[in-house]
Amino acid sequence: MSENAILPVKVSLTEGDFYTLWAPLWKEHGAEWQAFLGDDDNVLLFRSPEDLLVFLEEGSPHDLTSHPKWKSFESGPATRVVPVEKDYYDVIGAPALLAERPSYVNVSTLARIFRLTRSLGEVTSATETTVFFASHSVLGNVERGYDHFAEDRGMSEWSAIGRAVLTNWSKVVSSLDEQIRIVDVDDARTADAAARIAAAREEVEKKKAETEARRKEEAEQADPYDTTAWTAAGIDPVKISLQGKSVYTLRTYVDRQPVFLGKFGEIYTFNSSKLLLRWMTENDDHDLAKVSTWEDLQLSANAGELEVMVHQDNAYSFTGLVHDIGRGPEAVDTDQMARAYELMADAADWAQDDSLNSYFLANPRMQDYISYMLGAPGTSGYVPSEPFNDHAEGWKELEEMLVKRFSKF
Structure with a gap:
């Protein structure tokens, strides 16, 4: 995750799946900051990437306009609001991951969910969330990766994280539910945004195919001897x-x-x-x-x-x-x-x-x-x-x- 990035994310909370923007930790003038797309009172969530694009193009005021990379993000293609697969955060589904074994996928997915949940809690001052992470230091071990849980004490630590989540997660999710506002936009404008996102995706796929074809041609023309010892x-x-x-x-x-x-x-x-x-x-x-x-x-x-x-x-x-x-x-x-x-x-x-x-x-x-x-x-x-x-x-x-x-x- 690069510093100063603004990421489109999909977040699953009590009322369903929503889309917003997340600016993970960045440094500015010697201080550390993090933010979500929001106003003075709430984090703003949208029912689709298209709704999110419409809102941004309306020019409504929000917290991310002061981000050092906002102008760069704003000038991007319509697909800038579409999350990639790894930026889907199933917050409400975290306990289900802990009910399974600590596989590579489960550990890495849980680490990302914890990262976003903690950030949401700190940005919105959601008390139950911030207290939960501050009170359970064992939660930080998911950042050590799959290999950490493959060691002798790995399963016991995974179980300890599971118990902490099982006892407290409903309160964590509820505290976040109180800090969000779902924004509805005009359906006609959403349809137009959907068309533009589809066109931008098609252009991205076209360029990707052209790049792949060029790389394939270069690989075919490359001398295999150049890769030898x-x-x-x-x-x-x-x-x-x-x-x-x-x-x-x-x-x-x-x-x-x-x-x-x-x-x-x-x-x-x-x-x-x-x-x-x-x-x-x-x-x-x-x-x-x-x-x-x-x-x-x-x-x-x-x-x-x-x-x-x-x-x-x-x-x-x-x-x-x-x-x-x-x-x-x-x-x-x-x-x-x-x-x-x-x-x-x-x-x-x-x-x-x-x-x-x-x-x-x-x-x-x-x-x-x-x-x-x-x-x-x-x-x-x-x-x-x-x-x-x-x-x-x-x-x-x-x-x-x-x-x-x-x-x-």
Whole structure:
């Protein structure tokens, strides 16, 4: 219940079900206040939300006009006078709840009824009500929730509340009955208000449906990988398919620099995702263990809650590249080549062994070829020409350099 709120409520008293407005406790100029829709003498009750809306639109004076949020409430749609389900307070029916067991629903419902009843009593100075709550401290325990009554003494306290209510509740309700006034309004205006409330409800439902459809569409378009523990940790499973085999490892970036699962330039690779998870549970002597979120992943793996999901951005396939390079530039999938080269460059950067740069210094035409294929600047007008076998062999050497970094293949 937010501070400064004005709530439409449905209240059941001796003469039936009625509607009014309740402003629960709020603070203003260092003092605490609470109020109901009323005049100098009574709390005003209405037979329907429509009657309540008509009264408010007539501009009749009442106590809530001085509330700090009144102007905001007054400018709301016609549905502002319609209570939600949780704002139904069956005051006269409270004893029936206590005749049953202290379930979650019964305890929470009774707590809300007590809250409104006590507020009504304090605002209207209904003596029997204020004395009842002041004299029975056990009533406050319903605010502790269902769990409190699930403890050893829970049933005895629930019974104590029941006895207090059984003995005094009729006097409490009678004292409130004396402080209310039922307001009747013109039936014609009520009918008009009903039409406007129905139209406003329809508009709310329409917007709700549109919002739900938008959320559903966003959920369908969302990447499921974004909700995994891997995304939360910022460490990604990597799958590498090369020379007819596939291996798994892990990688992250720290200050934009790649860090692989491994040590001293060796990438720890696994032939299956299950082997990778099993290894994670028992090992932390590697470079990724220095990453702050590694322990989170390790705990999840130990609890059996972690599954390897490889995002498409972290799946690298070298399959067929050597053959395609040998056929000529038009046969090569440059996106596939660019991603494969990205992985080789990341591995070399992490290992800090300068092997890739050394290879290109010794084979400058291979560097020109890759720059040309990937559209990198600095090719100096170079254009690949037949035969392309040398380029295919050069790419195969780069693949072999990568494989030598793997712990298993």
